[in-house]
Amino acid sequence: MSKFDYLIVGAGLYGATFAHLAYKQGKKCLVIDRRSHLGGNIYCESIEGINVHKYGAHIFHTSNKQVWNFVNSIVEFNRYTNSPVANYQGKLYNLPFSMNTFYQVWGVTTPAAAIAKLEEQKAEAVAKMKADGATEPRNLEEQAQLLIGKDIYEILIKGYTEKQWGRKCTELPAFIIKRLPVRLIFDNNYFNDKYQGIPVGGYNKLIDGLLEGVETKVGVDFFDNRDYWESIADKILFTGKIDEFYDYKFGMLEYRTVSFKQEIHDCPNYQGNAVVNYTEREVPYTRVIEHKHFEMFGTAVNECPITVISKEYSTEWEPGMESYYPVNDERNNALAEQYRTLAIQEKNVIFGGRLAEYRYYDMHIIIEKLLTNRFE
Numbered sequence: 001m002s003k004f005d006y007l008i009v010g011a012g013l014y015g016a017t018f019a020h021l022a023y024k025q026g027k028k029c030l031v032i033d034r035r036s037h038l039g040g041n042i043y044c045e046s047i048e049g050i051n052v053h054k055y056g057a058h059i060f061h062t063s064n065k066q067v068w069n070f071v072n073s074i075v076e077f078n079r080y081t082n083s084p085v086a087n088y089q090g091k092l093y094n095l096p097f098s099m100n101t102f103y104q105v106w107g108v109t110t111p112a113a114a115i116a117k118l119e120e121q122k123a124e125a126v127a128k129m130k131a132d133g134a135t136e137p138r139n140l141e142e143q144a145q146l147l148i149g150k151d152i153y154e155i156l157i158k159g160y161t162e163k164q165w166g167r168k169c170t171e172l173p174a175f176i177i178k179r180l181p182v183r184l185i186f187d188n189n190y191f192n193d194k195y196q197g198i199p200v201g202g203y204n205k206l207i208d209g210l211l212e213g214v215e216t217k218v219g220v221d222f223f224d225n226r227d228y229w230e231s232i233a234d235k236i237l238f239t240g241k242i243d244e245f246y247d248y249k250f251g252m253l254e255y256r257t258v259s260f261k262q263e264i265h266d267c268p269n270y271q272g273n274a275v276v277n278y279t280e281r282e283v284p285y286t287r288v289i290e291h292k293h294f295e296m297f298g299t300a301v302n303e304c305p306i307t308v309i310s311k312e313y314s315t316e317w318e319p320g321m322e323s324y325y326p327v328n329d330e331r332n333n334a335l336a337e338q339y340r341t342l343a344i345q346e347k348n349v350i351f352g353g354r355l356a357e358y359r360y361y362d363m364h365i366i367i368e369k370l371l372t373n374r375f376e
């Protein structure tokens with residue numbers, strides 16, 4: 001007789017939510033993780049009372065009321081609203097592109113004036129392309145200028161995108177940018193979703209709440225003793241890398257990654273906002289995250305005398321590095337499909353989450369999937 005109904009490999013949001021739902025149905029679960037902590041990529045390290053998002057800034061947002069009610073039943077969420085600011089050559093611009101941005105770039109004060117300016121700039125981009133004999137945008141630069149015009153492209157898109165991809169926009173394919181949403185209102189809320197926020201007390205509270213009553217072990221790698229782990233449970237939920245599960249038999253899936261340089265500053269407020277994008281090519285990092293602003297508002301900011309920031313650098317991924325974003329090119333998509341074909345044949349193993357499915361998922365999608373799907 002197996003000791004557990006489920007062995008859950010990976011204590012990230014997928015594993016923890018699955019464990020929570022299974023436990024509520026009376027299933028006996030063991031969650032293991034190779035890292036030294038629970039939470040996967042949403043784990044926060046506490047530095048002098050500031051929750052530092054160790055694996056990149058995470059903002060929960062959703063329009064699904066069931067998902068929102070579910071996470072709030074585990075831990076209350078605060079009223080954080082993501083309103084990033086862009087710094088270009090020392091001047092600040094609001095994101096996403098809104099009336100505030102158009103005012104900052106062109107000095108226009110009404111939606112009609114903003115539309116006129118946008119149309120004028122788009123027409124210039126079309127004329128330039130035609131003069132070069134092109135009928136379709138031939139690269140990302142042309143595509144972006146057709147969608148938003150030259151000025152905003154130069155200030156807010158060009159340098160940032162080149163840093164992200166490590167290549168010039170003229171060398172990047174046009175399809176990377178399909179649309180660039182434009183808002184003709186003075187609204188800096190980055191997301192269009194109905195609900196957003198950060199768990200009060202940080203993401204570890206969400207994970208701890210999900211895993212309440214569930215047995216967990218950290219610092220334990222499934223592959224170090226695979227036979228043993230496979231023998232102790234009727235079923236396995238695997239949230240690690242699908243290619244690793246199959247010993248890379250078809251080849252290794254690739255990722256894009258980001259590296260973080262963390263700094264502690266002896267001041268209560270470093271940049272006045274959680275997220276500042278650096279959009280010029282010459283600044284080597286893409287964003288600076290000031291973690292306290294996710295959870296401290298108003299006078300609470302100054303009551304905490306220090307602050308922690310993370311500078312984000314786009315980095316070429318190599319095996320062994322943190323695997324953040326799947327690369328959805330032809331090679332990797334085909335490879336992932338080969339592994340998925342094997343995965344669906346498994347009788348006792350369920351594959352779930354961003355690494356096992358080789359798909360980028362926002363947090364709310366993970367919760368939505370688990371609340372909707374039934375696993376036996």
Ligand code: FAD
Pocket residue numbers: 009010011012013014015032033034035039040041042055056057058059060061220221222223239240241258324325352353354355361362363364366
């Ligand atoms: P993970 O969190 O990666 O968990 C998988 C776990 O499995 C890991 O802890 C790993 O150590 C463990 N594991 C793997 N292999 C083994 C093994 N062999 N043995 C034991 N354990 C193993 N989403 C949003 O909604 N909003 C955001 O703002 C946002 N920002 C993001 C920023 C970045 C930089 C990234 C990369 C993602 C962001 N996301 C965001 C997405 C979010 O991180 C994911 O939705 C979520 O973390 C996925 O959870 P998961 O459980 O699938 O994966």
